[in-house]
Amino acid sequence: MRRSATALPLILSLGAAAPAVAGETACWFENGAIVAPAAIADMAGDFVIDLSAPRTLLHNTKAQMSGYADIDLTLPVRVAGRRVEAVPVLVSDLDYRSVGFVAPIAGVIGADVLGRYVVIIDFAPCRLRLEAPGSTAASNGPGLPxxxxxxxxxxxxxxxxxxxSLTGAFALDTASNGGVRARGDADGPRQKPAGVLAGLSLDGRLRQRVLAVRAGDLPRGVTGAVGVAILSDYRLRLDAQAGQLWLTPTPQAPKEKGPGVSAGP
Known part of the structure; x- marks a missing residue:
């Protein structure tokens, strides 16, 4: 995480004003992605939070600096005050995922970790919360299947x-700089423009002239992915184990900003 001596007073003052609680952390927008502090074993840093990634990834440079030579590891992962003791982690060259970021990312926290919890994302200000499974309140009403x-x-x-028109299963991409992501090269950065779609229908709402990107592979059977440019219009609450997604409209969409104050993973 990028910190300096000159930034320390600001970090301390803002940290006192908005302390992180158990299961929650501050996050920020950078390069169209949600980024948050996290750690794999003792390797802490800035990690992309990506619900459309099936696996958690660790940058090979980060792994090598900590003495790991294998590409398939099983290590504890900490994020938003939660700890998963044994996660299969794929070590990979993530330079392609770092394109456009101020500093290289340490890795990607994928759906294999996030899907163990009820995921709540507030986009303005950016907050990531992970609640225990079964914590979804009945008062939320029915969500999207x-x-x-x-x-x-x-x-x-x-x-x-x-x-x-193409109808199908769209992933929730919290790491792409666009409204919709189409399937692209496995090692393609998430910022490669792919034109403008005439429309996207989601949650009973039609959005016109949606910016698209074409990058990164998608699992077999996944048609495409809905990106942050659309998801940020909502407060997102995902209970993958219960098969429900709640999208609560927010008064205004957030503006992308650089790295913010990081709570501990």
């Missing part, structure tokens, strides 16, 4: 280019 496909939670959506 969620189906886990290829290890990632998906919802039904319809995309149109103005001539043809």
């Amino acid at each position: 969620v189906t886990v496909v290829g290890g990632v939670p998906t919802v039904q959506a319809t995309a149109s280019d103005g001539f043809a």
Whole structure:
């Protein structure tokens, strides 16, 4: 996490004003992605929070600096005050995921970790909360049906280019700089423009002229992914184990900002 001596007083003052609680942490927007402090074993840093990634990833540079030579590891993961003791972690060159970030990311926290909890994301200000399974209150009412496909939670959506429409399972991509992500090269950065879609229908609402990106592989059976440019219009509450997603509209969409104050993982 990027900290300096000159920033220390600000970190302390803001930290006192908005302390993190158990199961919750501050996050921030950078390069179209949600980023939060986390740690894999003793390797702490800034991690992309990606509900559309089936596996948790660790940058090979980070692993090598800590003495890990294997590419498949089983290590504890800490994020938002939660700890999972044994997570299969894939060590990979993540330079392609770091394109456009101020500093290289340490890794990606994927759906294999996030899906163990009820995930709540507030986009303005950015907060990530992980609640215990079964904590979804009945007062939330019915949500959108969620189906886990290829290890990632998906919802039904319809995309149109103005001539043809495609309906299918769309992942929730909290790490792409666009409204919709199409399947692309496995090692493609998430910021590669792919034009403008005529429309996207989600949660009974049609959005017109949606910016699209084409990058990164998607699990088999996943049609595409809904990106932060759309998800940030809501407060997101996902209970993948119960198969429900609640999207609560917020008064205004957030503006992307750089790294903010980081609570401990």
